[in-house]
Every structure is written in structure tokens, then in C-alpha cells.
Amino acid sequence: MCLAVPGRVLDVEDRDGTRMATVDFGGVVKEVCLEYLPDLKAGEYAIVHVGFALQRLDEESARRTLELFENLGMLQEEFGDPWEQAAAQGAAQQPPHHTTAPEAQQ
Numbered sequence: 052m053c054l055a056v057p058g059r060v061l062d063v064e065d066r067d068g069t070r071m072a073t074v075d076f077g078g079v080v081k082e083v084c085l086e087y088l089p090d091l092k093a094g095e096y097a098i099v100h101v102g103f104a105l106q107r108l109d110e111e112s113a114r115r116t117l118e119l120f121e122n123l124g125m126l127q128e129e130f131g132d133p134w135e136q137a138a139a140q141g142a143a144q145q146p147p148h149h150t151t152a153p154e155a156q157q
Contacts, residue, residue: 060074
């Protein structure tokens with residue numbers, strides 16, 4: 052499923068002529084393109100779909116929607132479990148653990 056999810060803009064920057072934002076979706080932070088809402092500012096909320104901010108949203112509506120999605124398990128379905136993702140990233144960054152084959156120990 053691919054939801055349009057409300058998120059809070061944390062910061063905005065220009066990258067090679069494209070306005071981009073870091074957006075918090077209830078604990079999951081993603082990069083979002085602001086081409087459809089070029090005047091969106093840090094602290095504001097927007098509905099985001101497939102990496103594009105599509106519509107400005109008031110904070111109360113955003114929070115209610117995020118809470119509803121969370122209660123229905125839709126945020127985890129959309130973004131995955133952020134704790135599992137962080138653990139997987141940490142494991143991927145660890146150097147490989149070498150073990151000695153049993154026959155080499157004899």
C-alpha cells in the first residue's frame with residue numbers, strides 16, 4: 052500500500068535547483084521534494100506521497116491522522132519498524148565477525 056502521509060518539515064534546502072525538505076512522519080524521517088509546495092517552511096505540515104509534498108496541512112489534522120495511521124498499523128506497513136531498520140543499519144555497518152570452522156580448531 053502506498054499512503055499519502057502527513058509529516059512535519061524539519062528543514063528546507065535547495066539541492067541543485069530543487070527545493071528539498073527533511074520531514075518527520077511521527078518518528079520516521081525522510082527526504083521529500085517540495086516542487087509542488089515551494090513556499091513550505093520548517094515547522095509546517097504537509098501531506099506527502101511517494102516523496103513529494105502535495106498539500107499543506109494544519110498541525111491538528113496532521114497529528115490526528117498520524118495517530119489514526121499508527122493505531123491501525125498503517126505507518127509500520129508504510130515505513131516499516133524504525134527500530135528494526137536502525138538495528139539492521141547498525142548490523143550492516145559492523146565489521147564481519149569471523150569464526151573458526153570446527154575442523155580448523157582440532
